[in-house]
Amino acid sequence: MSMTLFDTHAHYDARQFDADRDQVLSALPAQGVELVVNPGCDLDSSRRAVGLARRYPFVYAAVGVHPEDCGNWTEGDLAELRALAAQPKVVAIGEIGLDYYWKDNPRELQQRVFRSQLALARELDLPAVVHDREAHGDCMDIVREFPGVRGVFHCFSGSAEMACELVRLGWMISFTGVLTYKNARKAVEAAQAVPLDRIMIETDSPYMAPVPYRGQRNQSGYVAQVCTRLAELKGLDPEQCSRITLENGRNFFRIPG
């Protein structure tokens, strides 16, 4: 038995992969990586995500404008995202959300862009991939305004209580290599609290590399370390955990088996 992994969040359009993108991606299937979702961060990165999905059979794309990249947002961007979302293998709107750590974009603008894209997810009946950094309360309030939208909080950083509330609202929780860090008490508690069928795993490559690669450039093969840690927390074999999280991701993004 070996692991069958789904990295539900990785940014291969990022410049950190400019020198060896094809090499890194082509090596993934041999590391047990069966599927990758590459979310966009702005219009250009969303276009590149769609291009990667076209090129690699195991890559799927999400399209969206990240709160750190929403400074030039116009409502015309929605039409562009709608057109991109109609491309083959686009499985979600993301990544979208709120980031109050970086202060470049005013909170009101971030909230407006987040709401517009959640409305697009609802219109297109696509799941949403949400980035929430130091904005838990406002993210929850805005998500509650869209009861018809399903989504995932990626790189989850909230409390166990918040995770359970999201699960109650029908949402998924996704964990990164943070689970493997020594100071990861909050993420560990959330992973223990969330039912296994509502959990997905991801690398958030090129960021957030798990132990023992912490500080290095991340890549989807390292989702194995996230899987192994989650398995330990849930009392499962890593292989079993990889199969369950793969299945969860397939169902969530509606990727046929």
Ligand code: NI
């Ligand atoms: Ni991301």
